[in-house]
Amino acid sequence: MTVLVRDLRPDVPADAEGFARVRRLALPYILFTPDSVRHTAAHVHPAARFRPLVAEEDGEIIGTAQVHLIHDSPEPGQGALNIYVRPDQTGRGAGRLLARVAEEYLAELGATRLLAWALDEPANRAFAERHGYRPGRSAHFLRLDLAHGTLPPLPETPSGVELRTAADFAADPRPLFELDAETVLDEPGDVDTEFTDYDAWVEEVWHHPLLNRELTVVVCADGRPVAFTVAYTDGGTRYSTAMTGTVRAHRGRGLAKLAKIHSLRRARAAGLTEAFTGNDTGNGPMIAINKRLGYAFCAREVRYIRALD
Ligand SMILES: CC(C)(COP(=O)(O)OP(=O)(O)OC[C@H]1O[C@@H](n2cnc3c(N)ncnc32)[C@H](O)[C@@H]1OP(=O)(O)O)[C@@H](O)C(=O)NCCC(=O)NCCS
Known part of the structure:
Protein backbone atom coordinates (compact mmCIF):
# COMPACT_ATOMS: atom_id res chain seq x y z
CA MET A 1 0.00 0.00 0.00
CA THR A 2 2.01 2.88 -1.32
CA VAL A 3 0.91 6.42 -1.90
CA LEU A 4 1.85 7.70 -5.34
CA VAL A 5 1.42 11.10 -6.95
CA ARG A 6 0.45 11.58 -10.59
CA ASP A 7 -1.15 14.09 -12.89
CA LEU A 8 -4.91 14.31 -12.86
CA ARG A 9 -6.51 12.91 -16.02
CA PRO A 10 -9.41 15.35 -16.24
CA ASP A 11 -11.23 13.41 -18.96
CA VAL A 12 -11.32 10.20 -16.95
CA PRO A 13 -14.61 10.44 -15.01
CA ALA A 14 -13.25 8.63 -11.92
CA ASP A 15 -10.40 11.15 -11.72
CA ALA A 16 -12.58 14.28 -11.93
CA GLU A 17 -15.05 12.73 -9.47
CA GLY A 18 -12.28 11.65 -7.09
CA PHE A 19 -10.69 15.10 -7.16
CA ALA A 20 -14.00 16.86 -6.49
CA ARG A 21 -14.88 14.42 -3.69
CA VAL A 22 -11.59 14.99 -1.85
CA ARG A 23 -12.00 18.76 -2.16
CA ARG A 24 -15.58 18.65 -0.89
CA LEU A 25 -14.51 16.64 2.16
CA ALA A 26 -11.38 18.65 2.92
CA LEU A 27 -12.72 22.09 2.05
CA PRO A 28 -16.53 22.01 2.25
CA TYR A 29 -16.81 25.81 2.01
CA ILE A 30 -15.77 25.93 -1.63
CA LEU A 31 -17.93 24.33 -4.31
CA PHE A 32 -16.32 21.66 -6.46
CA THR A 33 -17.96 19.37 -8.96
CA PRO A 34 -16.44 17.00 -11.53
CA ASP A 35 -17.44 19.56 -14.20
CA SER A 36 -15.68 22.40 -12.43
CA VAL A 37 -12.57 20.25 -12.02
CA ARG A 38 -12.59 19.48 -15.78
CA HIS A 39 -13.30 23.10 -16.66
CA THR A 40 -10.42 24.44 -14.57
CA ALA A 41 -8.01 21.88 -15.99
CA ALA A 42 -8.99 22.78 -19.54
CA HIS A 43 -9.49 26.54 -19.38
CA VAL A 44 -7.03 28.10 -17.01
CA HIS A 45 -4.85 30.50 -19.02
CA PRO A 46 -1.95 28.63 -20.68
CA ALA A 47 0.50 31.08 -19.06
CA ALA A 48 -0.47 29.63 -15.67
CA ARG A 49 1.02 26.22 -16.72
CA PHE A 50 -1.73 24.74 -14.54
CA ARG A 51 -0.98 21.25 -13.30
CA PRO A 52 -3.54 19.43 -11.17
CA LEU A 53 -2.09 16.49 -9.26
CA VAL A 54 -3.63 13.63 -7.32
CA ALA A 55 -2.25 11.36 -4.62
CA GLU A 56 -3.52 7.84 -4.95
CA GLU A 57 -3.45 4.77 -2.76
CA ASP A 58 -4.74 1.41 -3.97
CA GLY A 59 -6.33 3.13 -6.95
CA GLU A 60 -8.25 5.59 -4.78
CA ILE A 61 -7.66 9.34 -4.86
CA ILE A 62 -6.88 10.54 -1.33
CA GLY A 63 -5.16 13.86 -2.01
CA THR A 64 -5.22 16.70 -4.53
CA ALA A 65 -3.08 19.65 -5.53
CA GLN A 66 -3.70 22.61 -7.81
CA VAL A 67 -0.34 23.90 -8.96
CA HIS A 68 0.23 26.90 -11.20
CA LEU A 69 2.04 30.13 -11.82
CA ILE A 70 0.14 33.22 -10.71
CA HIS A 71 0.18 34.60 -14.24
CA ASP A 72 -2.40 37.34 -13.62
CA SER A 73 -0.26 39.15 -11.04
CA PRO A 74 1.88 42.09 -12.13
CA GLU A 75 4.70 40.55 -10.05
CA PRO A 76 6.30 37.66 -11.96
CA GLY A 77 7.84 34.52 -10.45
CA GLN A 78 5.01 33.59 -8.10
CA GLY A 79 3.69 30.05 -7.92
CA ALA A 80 0.68 28.59 -6.11
CA LEU A 81 0.28 25.11 -4.68
CA ASN A 82 -2.95 24.31 -2.92
CA ILE A 83 -2.91 20.88 -1.41
CA TYR A 84 -5.81 19.12 0.28
CA VAL A 85 -5.82 15.56 1.58
CA ARG A 86 -8.96 13.68 2.52
CA PRO A 87 -9.40 14.30 6.26
CA ASP A 88 -9.56 10.58 7.09
CA GLN A 89 -6.38 9.88 5.08
CA THR A 90 -3.93 12.38 6.51
CA GLY A 91 -0.65 11.21 8.01
CA ARG A 92 0.05 8.74 5.16
CA GLY A 93 2.56 10.89 3.28
CA ALA A 94 0.19 12.14 0.57
CA GLY A 95 0.58 15.84 1.45
CA ARG A 96 4.35 15.59 1.66
CA LEU A 97 4.60 13.88 -1.74
CA LEU A 98 2.19 16.32 -3.39
CA ALA A 99 4.16 19.26 -1.98
CA ARG A 100 7.43 17.85 -3.25
CA VAL A 101 6.20 17.27 -6.79
CA ALA A 102 4.48 20.69 -6.85
CA GLU A 103 7.53 22.55 -5.54
CA GLU A 104 9.85 20.86 -8.04
CA TYR A 105 7.52 21.71 -10.90
CA LEU A 106 7.17 25.37 -9.85
CA ALA A 107 10.93 25.69 -9.35
CA GLU A 108 11.50 24.31 -12.88
CA LEU A 109 9.14 26.98 -14.18
CA GLY A 110 11.28 29.64 -12.50
CA ALA A 111 9.03 30.50 -9.54
CA THR A 112 10.87 32.24 -6.71
CA ARG A 113 7.94 32.79 -4.32
CA LEU A 114 5.53 30.00 -3.45
CA LEU A 115 2.09 30.54 -1.93
CA ALA A 116 -0.13 27.91 -0.38
CA TRP A 117 -3.47 28.17 1.44
CA ALA A 118 -3.87 26.04 4.56
CA LEU A 119 -6.87 25.68 6.83
CA ASP A 120 -5.98 27.16 10.21
CA GLU A 121 -5.52 23.94 12.15
CA PRO A 122 -2.43 23.07 14.21
CA ALA A 123 -1.46 20.08 12.03
CA ASN A 124 -1.69 22.11 8.80
CA ARG A 125 0.25 25.01 10.24
CA ALA A 126 2.96 22.71 11.55
CA PHE A 127 3.14 20.97 8.16
CA ALA A 128 3.61 24.27 6.32
CA GLU A 129 6.15 25.58 8.79
CA ARG A 130 8.18 22.32 8.67
CA HIS A 131 8.38 22.80 4.92
CA GLY A 132 9.89 26.29 5.22
CA TYR A 133 6.68 28.34 4.77
CA ARG A 134 5.86 31.46 6.80
CA PRO A 135 2.32 32.71 7.46
CA GLY A 136 1.00 35.64 5.41
CA ARG A 137 -2.52 37.04 5.42
CA SER A 138 -5.55 35.05 6.47
CA ALA A 139 -9.12 34.69 5.23
CA HIS A 140 -12.45 33.60 6.67
CA PHE A 141 -15.02 31.23 5.30
CA LEU A 142 -18.56 32.11 6.31
CA ARG A 143 -21.83 30.21 6.10
C1 LIG B 1 -15.98 45.37 -0.36
C2 LIG B 1 -16.79 46.19 -1.36
C3 LIG B 1 -17.44 45.24 -2.34
C4 LIG B 1 -17.87 46.98 -0.59
O1 LIG B 1 -18.71 47.64 -1.52
P1 LIG B 1 -19.72 48.84 -1.12
O2 LIG B 1 -20.70 48.95 -2.19
O3 LIG B 1 -18.93 50.02 -0.71
O4 LIG B 1 -20.37 48.20 0.20
P2 LIG B 1 -21.70 48.71 0.96
O5 LIG B 1 -21.80 50.18 0.82
O6 LIG B 1 -22.84 47.87 0.52
O7 LIG B 1 -21.39 48.31 2.47
C5 LIG B 1 -20.17 48.68 3.07
C6 LIG B 1 -20.24 48.35 4.54
O8 LIG B 1 -18.89 48.38 5.05
C7 LIG B 1 -18.82 49.31 6.12
N1 LIG B 1 -17.46 49.83 6.05
C8 LIG B 1 -16.93 50.66 5.15
N2 LIG B 1 -15.62 50.82 5.38
C9 LIG B 1 -15.31 50.03 6.43
C10 LIG B 1 -14.12 49.74 7.12
N3 LIG B 1 -12.95 50.27 6.76
N4 LIG B 1 -14.16 48.87 8.14
C11 LIG B 1 -15.34 48.29 8.52
N5 LIG B 1 -16.50 48.52 7.88
C12 LIG B 1 -16.49 49.39 6.84
C13 LIG B 1 -19.90 50.31 5.82
O9 LIG B 1 -20.28 51.01 6.99
C14 LIG B 1 -21.02 49.38 5.33
O10 LIG B 1 -21.61 48.67 6.40
P3 LIG B 1 -22.99 49.10 7.07
O11 LIG B 1 -24.03 49.00 6.02
O12 LIG B 1 -23.15 48.12 8.16
O13 LIG B 1 -22.78 50.51 7.52
C15 LIG B 1 -15.88 47.22 -2.11
O14 LIG B 1 -15.13 47.93 -1.15
C16 LIG B 1 -14.93 46.58 -3.11
O15 LIG B 1 -15.25 46.44 -4.28
N6 LIG B 1 -13.70 46.22 -2.66
C17 LIG B 1 -12.73 45.62 -3.56
C18 LIG B 1 -13.08 44.20 -3.94
C19 LIG B 1 -13.26 43.32 -2.73
O16 LIG B 1 -12.46 43.34 -1.78
N7 LIG B 1 -14.29 42.46 -2.79
C20 LIG B 1 -14.59 41.52 -1.77
C21 LIG B 1 -13.94 40.24 -2.10
S1 LIG B 1 -14.25 39.03 -0.87
Whole structure:
Protein backbone atom coordinates (compact mmCIF):
# COMPACT_ATOMS: atom_id res chain seq x y z
CA MET A 1 0.00 0.00 0.00
CA THR A 2 2.01 2.88 -1.32
CA VAL A 3 0.91 6.42 -1.90
CA LEU A 4 1.85 7.70 -5.34
CA VAL A 5 1.42 11.10 -6.95
CA ARG A 6 0.45 11.58 -10.59
CA ASP A 7 -1.15 14.09 -12.89
CA LEU A 8 -4.91 14.31 -12.86
CA ARG A 9 -6.51 12.91 -16.02
CA PRO A 10 -9.41 15.35 -16.24
CA ASP A 11 -11.23 13.41 -18.96
CA VAL A 12 -11.32 10.20 -16.95
CA PRO A 13 -14.61 10.44 -15.01
CA ALA A 14 -13.25 8.63 -11.92
CA ASP A 15 -10.40 11.15 -11.72
CA ALA A 16 -12.58 14.28 -11.93
CA GLU A 17 -15.05 12.73 -9.47
CA GLY A 18 -12.28 11.65 -7.09
CA PHE A 19 -10.69 15.10 -7.16
CA ALA A 20 -14.00 16.86 -6.49
CA ARG A 21 -14.88 14.42 -3.69
CA VAL A 22 -11.59 14.99 -1.85
CA ARG A 23 -12.00 18.76 -2.16
CA ARG A 24 -15.58 18.65 -0.89
CA LEU A 25 -14.51 16.64 2.16
CA ALA A 26 -11.38 18.65 2.92
CA LEU A 27 -12.72 22.09 2.05
CA PRO A 28 -16.53 22.01 2.25
CA TYR A 29 -16.81 25.81 2.01
CA ILE A 30 -15.77 25.93 -1.63
CA LEU A 31 -17.93 24.33 -4.31
CA PHE A 32 -16.32 21.66 -6.46
CA THR A 33 -17.96 19.37 -8.96
CA PRO A 34 -16.44 17.00 -11.53
CA ASP A 35 -17.44 19.56 -14.20
CA SER A 36 -15.68 22.40 -12.43
CA VAL A 37 -12.57 20.25 -12.02
CA ARG A 38 -12.59 19.48 -15.78
CA HIS A 39 -13.30 23.10 -16.66
CA THR A 40 -10.42 24.44 -14.57
CA ALA A 41 -8.01 21.88 -15.99
CA ALA A 42 -8.99 22.78 -19.54
CA HIS A 43 -9.49 26.54 -19.38
CA VAL A 44 -7.03 28.10 -17.01
CA HIS A 45 -4.85 30.50 -19.02
CA PRO A 46 -1.95 28.63 -20.68
CA ALA A 47 0.50 31.08 -19.06
CA ALA A 48 -0.47 29.63 -15.67
CA ARG A 49 1.02 26.22 -16.72
CA PHE A 50 -1.73 24.74 -14.54
CA ARG A 51 -0.98 21.25 -13.30
CA PRO A 52 -3.54 19.43 -11.17
CA LEU A 53 -2.09 16.49 -9.26
CA VAL A 54 -3.63 13.63 -7.32
CA ALA A 55 -2.25 11.36 -4.62
CA GLU A 56 -3.52 7.84 -4.95
CA GLU A 57 -3.45 4.77 -2.76
CA ASP A 58 -4.74 1.41 -3.97
CA GLY A 59 -6.33 3.13 -6.95
CA GLU A 60 -8.25 5.59 -4.78
CA ILE A 61 -7.66 9.34 -4.86
CA ILE A 62 -6.88 10.54 -1.33
CA GLY A 63 -5.16 13.86 -2.01
CA THR A 64 -5.22 16.70 -4.53
CA ALA A 65 -3.08 19.65 -5.53
CA GLN A 66 -3.70 22.61 -7.81
CA VAL A 67 -0.34 23.90 -8.96
CA HIS A 68 0.23 26.90 -11.20
CA LEU A 69 2.04 30.13 -11.82
CA ILE A 70 0.14 33.22 -10.71
CA HIS A 71 0.18 34.60 -14.24
CA ASP A 72 -2.40 37.34 -13.62
CA SER A 73 -0.26 39.15 -11.04
CA PRO A 74 1.88 42.09 -12.13
CA GLU A 75 4.70 40.55 -10.05
CA PRO A 76 6.30 37.66 -11.96
CA GLY A 77 7.84 34.52 -10.45
CA GLN A 78 5.01 33.59 -8.10
CA GLY A 79 3.69 30.05 -7.92
CA ALA A 80 0.68 28.59 -6.11
CA LEU A 81 0.28 25.11 -4.68
CA ASN A 82 -2.95 24.31 -2.92
CA ILE A 83 -2.91 20.88 -1.41
CA TYR A 84 -5.81 19.12 0.28
CA VAL A 85 -5.82 15.56 1.58
CA ARG A 86 -8.96 13.68 2.52
CA PRO A 87 -9.40 14.30 6.26
CA ASP A 88 -9.56 10.58 7.09
CA GLN A 89 -6.38 9.88 5.08
CA THR A 90 -3.93 12.38 6.51
CA GLY A 91 -0.65 11.21 8.01
CA ARG A 92 0.05 8.74 5.16
CA GLY A 93 2.56 10.89 3.28
CA ALA A 94 0.19 12.14 0.57
CA GLY A 95 0.58 15.84 1.45
CA ARG A 96 4.35 15.59 1.66
CA LEU A 97 4.60 13.88 -1.74
CA LEU A 98 2.19 16.32 -3.39
CA ALA A 99 4.16 19.26 -1.98
CA ARG A 100 7.43 17.85 -3.25
CA VAL A 101 6.20 17.27 -6.79
CA ALA A 102 4.48 20.69 -6.85
CA GLU A 103 7.53 22.55 -5.54
CA GLU A 104 9.85 20.86 -8.04
CA TYR A 105 7.52 21.71 -10.90
CA LEU A 106 7.17 25.37 -9.85
CA ALA A 107 10.93 25.69 -9.35
CA GLU A 108 11.50 24.31 -12.88
CA LEU A 109 9.14 26.98 -14.18
CA GLY A 110 11.28 29.64 -12.50
CA ALA A 111 9.03 30.50 -9.54
CA THR A 112 10.87 32.24 -6.71
CA ARG A 113 7.94 32.79 -4.32
CA LEU A 114 5.53 30.00 -3.45
CA LEU A 115 2.09 30.54 -1.93
CA ALA A 116 -0.13 27.91 -0.38
CA TRP A 117 -3.47 28.17 1.44
CA ALA A 118 -3.87 26.04 4.56
CA LEU A 119 -6.87 25.68 6.83
CA ASP A 120 -5.98 27.16 10.21
CA GLU A 121 -5.52 23.94 12.15
CA PRO A 122 -2.43 23.07 14.21
CA ALA A 123 -1.46 20.08 12.03
CA ASN A 124 -1.69 22.11 8.80
CA ARG A 125 0.25 25.01 10.24
CA ALA A 126 2.96 22.71 11.55
CA PHE A 127 3.14 20.97 8.16
CA ALA A 128 3.61 24.27 6.32
CA GLU A 129 6.15 25.58 8.79
CA ARG A 130 8.18 22.32 8.67
CA HIS A 131 8.38 22.80 4.92
CA GLY A 132 9.89 26.29 5.22
CA TYR A 133 6.68 28.34 4.77
CA ARG A 134 5.86 31.46 6.80
CA PRO A 135 2.32 32.71 7.46
CA GLY A 136 1.00 35.64 5.41
CA ARG A 137 -2.52 37.04 5.42
CA SER A 138 -5.55 35.05 6.47
CA ALA A 139 -9.12 34.69 5.23
CA HIS A 140 -12.45 33.60 6.67
CA PHE A 141 -15.02 31.23 5.30
CA LEU A 142 -18.56 32.11 6.31
CA ARG A 143 -21.83 30.21 6.10
CA LEU A 144 -25.45 31.24 6.01
CA ASP A 145 -28.30 28.83 6.60
CA LEU A 146 -30.66 29.81 3.79
CA ALA A 147 -33.25 27.21 4.68
CA HIS A 148 -33.73 28.20 8.33
CA GLY A 149 -32.00 31.57 8.79
CA THR A 150 -33.55 34.95 8.26
CA LEU A 151 -32.36 37.41 5.66
CA PRO A 152 -32.55 41.16 6.25
CA PRO A 153 -35.42 42.95 4.54
CA LEU A 154 -34.81 44.24 1.03
CA PRO A 155 -33.36 47.73 1.22
CA GLU A 156 -34.82 50.40 -1.03
CA THR A 157 -33.10 50.64 -4.41
CA PRO A 158 -31.66 54.17 -4.71
CA SER A 159 -33.01 56.32 -7.52
CA GLY A 160 -31.03 56.08 -10.75
CA VAL A 161 -30.03 52.53 -9.78
CA GLU A 162 -31.30 49.40 -11.51
CA LEU A 163 -30.83 45.72 -10.74
CA ARG A 164 -29.99 43.25 -13.46
CA THR A 165 -28.51 39.77 -13.58
CA ALA A 166 -25.54 38.39 -15.46
CA ALA A 167 -28.03 36.64 -17.75
CA ASP A 168 -28.98 40.09 -19.08
CA PHE A 169 -25.39 40.46 -20.33
CA ALA A 170 -25.32 37.15 -22.22
CA ALA A 171 -25.01 38.87 -25.60
CA ASP A 172 -22.09 41.00 -24.48
CA PRO A 173 -20.48 40.28 -21.10
CA ARG A 174 -17.65 42.80 -21.60
CA PRO A 175 -19.07 45.33 -19.09
CA LEU A 176 -18.92 42.59 -16.44
CA PHE A 177 -15.32 41.83 -17.35
CA GLU A 178 -14.51 45.51 -16.88
CA LEU A 179 -16.28 45.59 -13.53
CA ASP A 180 -14.49 42.43 -12.38
CA ALA A 181 -11.12 43.77 -13.57
CA GLU A 182 -11.62 47.14 -11.87
CA THR A 183 -12.77 45.82 -8.51
CA VAL A 184 -10.34 42.89 -8.17
CA LEU A 185 -7.50 45.44 -8.09
CA ASP A 186 -8.67 46.56 -4.63
CA GLU A 187 -9.24 43.15 -3.12
CA PRO A 188 -6.82 42.79 -0.18
CA GLY A 189 -4.47 39.80 -0.29
CA ASP A 190 -0.89 38.59 -0.48
CA VAL A 191 -0.94 38.74 -4.27
CA ASP A 192 -2.07 41.58 -6.51
CA THR A 193 -4.26 40.40 -9.35
CA GLU A 194 -5.15 42.10 -12.61
CA PHE A 195 -7.38 40.85 -15.42
CA THR A 196 -6.27 42.14 -18.79
CA ASP A 197 -7.22 39.39 -21.25
CA TYR A 198 -10.93 39.53 -22.11
CA ASP A 199 -10.97 36.33 -24.21
CA ALA A 200 -9.28 34.37 -21.41
CA TRP A 201 -11.80 35.78 -18.91
CA VAL A 202 -14.72 34.70 -21.12
CA GLU A 203 -13.34 31.20 -21.38
CA GLU A 204 -12.36 30.71 -17.75
CA VAL A 205 -14.79 32.87 -15.76
CA TRP A 206 -17.85 33.55 -17.93
CA HIS A 207 -18.14 29.94 -19.08
CA HIS A 208 -17.40 28.48 -15.64
CA PRO A 209 -19.84 25.60 -15.06
CA LEU A 210 -20.69 26.73 -11.51
CA LEU A 211 -21.53 30.31 -12.54
CA ASN A 212 -25.22 30.89 -12.01
CA ARG A 213 -26.05 33.85 -14.22
CA GLU A 214 -29.62 34.25 -12.95
CA LEU A 215 -28.42 34.55 -9.35
CA THR A 216 -25.46 36.80 -10.20
CA VAL A 217 -26.81 40.27 -9.48
CA VAL A 218 -25.46 43.37 -11.22
CA VAL A 219 -26.23 46.88 -9.96
CA CYS A 220 -26.33 49.51 -12.70
CA ALA A 221 -26.19 53.27 -12.14
CA ASP A 222 -27.20 55.41 -15.10
CA GLY A 223 -27.18 52.27 -17.22
CA ARG A 224 -23.60 51.26 -16.35
CA PRO A 225 -22.70 48.25 -14.13
CA VAL A 226 -21.10 49.59 -10.93
CA ALA A 227 -21.48 46.75 -8.42
CA PHE A 228 -22.04 43.00 -8.57
CA THR A 229 -22.05 39.76 -6.69
CA VAL A 230 -21.12 36.57 -8.50
CA ALA A 231 -23.07 33.44 -7.54
CA TYR A 232 -21.89 29.87 -7.98
CA THR A 233 -24.21 26.92 -7.50
CA ASP A 234 -23.31 23.23 -7.58
CA GLY A 235 -26.44 21.80 -9.17
CA GLY A 236 -27.60 20.67 -5.72
CA THR A 237 -28.61 22.90 -2.84
CA ARG A 238 -25.40 24.84 -2.23
CA TYR A 239 -24.62 28.40 -3.23
CA SER A 240 -21.40 30.39 -2.90
CA THR A 241 -20.18 33.86 -3.69
CA ALA A 242 -17.24 33.91 -6.09
CA MET A 243 -16.71 37.69 -6.04
CA THR A 244 -18.38 40.89 -4.84
CA GLY A 245 -17.23 44.31 -5.94
CA THR A 246 -18.24 47.95 -6.29
CA VAL A 247 -16.35 50.50 -8.39
CA ARG A 248 -14.62 53.12 -6.23
CA ALA A 249 -16.87 56.03 -7.15
CA HIS A 250 -19.96 54.16 -5.90
CA ARG A 251 -18.62 52.62 -2.67
CA GLY A 252 -20.30 53.29 0.66
CA ARG A 253 -23.77 53.60 -0.91
CA GLY A 254 -24.94 50.14 0.14
CA LEU A 255 -24.72 48.76 -3.42
CA ALA A 256 -22.66 45.64 -2.68
CA LYS A 257 -25.05 44.78 0.14
CA LEU A 258 -28.01 45.43 -2.15
CA ALA A 259 -26.59 43.03 -4.76
CA LYS A 260 -25.91 40.33 -2.17
CA ILE A 261 -29.32 40.58 -0.51
CA HIS A 262 -31.12 40.26 -3.83
CA SER A 263 -28.95 37.35 -4.89
CA LEU A 264 -29.48 35.50 -1.60
CA ARG A 265 -33.24 36.04 -1.70
CA ARG A 266 -33.38 34.68 -5.22
CA ALA A 267 -31.21 31.76 -4.18
CA ARG A 268 -33.56 30.93 -1.32
CA ALA A 269 -36.57 31.24 -3.61
CA ALA A 270 -34.85 28.81 -6.01
CA GLY A 271 -34.66 26.21 -3.21
CA LEU A 272 -31.00 26.58 -2.27
CA THR A 273 -30.42 25.85 1.41
CA GLU A 274 -26.85 26.78 2.25
CA ALA A 275 -24.71 29.79 1.23
CA PHE A 276 -20.95 30.18 1.59
CA THR A 277 -18.74 33.18 1.19
CA GLY A 278 -15.18 34.12 2.07
CA ASN A 279 -13.10 37.19 2.64
CA ASP A 280 -9.69 38.40 3.70
CA THR A 281 -9.71 38.92 7.49
CA GLY A 282 -8.66 42.56 6.90
CA ASN A 283 -11.51 43.35 4.49
CA GLY A 284 -13.56 45.54 6.87
CA PRO A 285 -16.35 46.54 4.45
CA MET A 286 -16.92 42.98 3.24
CA ILE A 287 -16.98 41.61 6.78
CA ALA A 288 -19.50 44.33 7.75
CA ILE A 289 -21.75 43.35 4.82
CA ASN A 290 -21.54 39.62 5.51
CA LYS A 291 -22.35 40.13 9.20
CA ARG A 292 -25.41 42.19 8.34
CA LEU A 293 -26.56 39.44 6.00
CA GLY A 294 -26.38 36.93 8.84
CA TYR A 295 -23.33 34.94 7.77
CA ALA A 296 -21.41 33.20 10.57
CA PHE A 297 -17.69 32.43 10.52
CA CYS A 298 -17.07 28.75 9.99
CA ALA A 299 -13.35 28.41 9.27
CA ARG A 300 -10.18 30.36 8.76
CA GLU A 301 -7.36 29.75 6.34
CA VAL A 302 -3.85 31.13 6.26
CA ARG A 303 -1.75 31.90 3.23
CA TYR A 304 1.70 30.38 3.67
CA ILE A 305 4.60 31.83 1.72
CA ARG A 306 8.04 30.46 0.97
CA ALA A 307 10.86 32.19 -0.87
CA LEU A 308 12.87 29.84 -3.10
CA ASP A 309 16.60 30.45 -3.39
C1 LIG B 1 -15.98 45.37 -0.36
C2 LIG B 1 -16.79 46.19 -1.36
C3 LIG B 1 -17.44 45.24 -2.34
C4 LIG B 1 -17.87 46.98 -0.59
O1 LIG B 1 -18.71 47.64 -1.52
P1 LIG B 1 -19.72 48.84 -1.12
O2 LIG B 1 -20.70 48.95 -2.19
O3 LIG B 1 -18.93 50.02 -0.71
O4 LIG B 1 -20.37 48.20 0.20
P2 LIG B 1 -21.70 48.71 0.96
O5 LIG B 1 -21.80 50.18 0.82
O6 LIG B 1 -22.84 47.87 0.52
O7 LIG B 1 -21.39 48.31 2.47
C5 LIG B 1 -20.17 48.68 3.07
C6 LIG B 1 -20.24 48.35 4.54
O8 LIG B 1 -18.89 48.38 5.05
C7 LIG B 1 -18.82 49.31 6.12
N1 LIG B 1 -17.46 49.83 6.05
C8 LIG B 1 -16.93 50.66 5.15
N2 LIG B 1 -15.62 50.82 5.38
C9 LIG B 1 -15.31 50.03 6.43
C10 LIG B 1 -14.12 49.74 7.12
N3 LIG B 1 -12.95 50.27 6.76
N4 LIG B 1 -14.16 48.87 8.14
C11 LIG B 1 -15.34 48.29 8.52
N5 LIG B 1 -16.50 48.52 7.88
C12 LIG B 1 -16.49 49.39 6.84
C13 LIG B 1 -19.90 50.31 5.82
O9 LIG B 1 -20.28 51.01 6.99
C14 LIG B 1 -21.02 49.38 5.33
O10 LIG B 1 -21.61 48.67 6.40
P3 LIG B 1 -22.99 49.10 7.07
O11 LIG B 1 -24.03 49.00 6.02
O12 LIG B 1 -23.15 48.12 8.16
O13 LIG B 1 -22.78 50.51 7.52
C15 LIG B 1 -15.88 47.22 -2.11
O14 LIG B 1 -15.13 47.93 -1.15
C16 LIG B 1 -14.93 46.58 -3.11
O15 LIG B 1 -15.25 46.44 -4.28
N6 LIG B 1 -13.70 46.22 -2.66
C17 LIG B 1 -12.73 45.62 -3.56
C18 LIG B 1 -13.08 44.20 -3.94
C19 LIG B 1 -13.26 43.32 -2.73
O16 LIG B 1 -12.46 43.34 -1.78
N7 LIG B 1 -14.29 42.46 -2.79
C20 LIG B 1 -14.59 41.52 -1.77
C21 LIG B 1 -13.94 40.24 -2.10
S1 LIG B 1 -14.25 39.03 -0.87
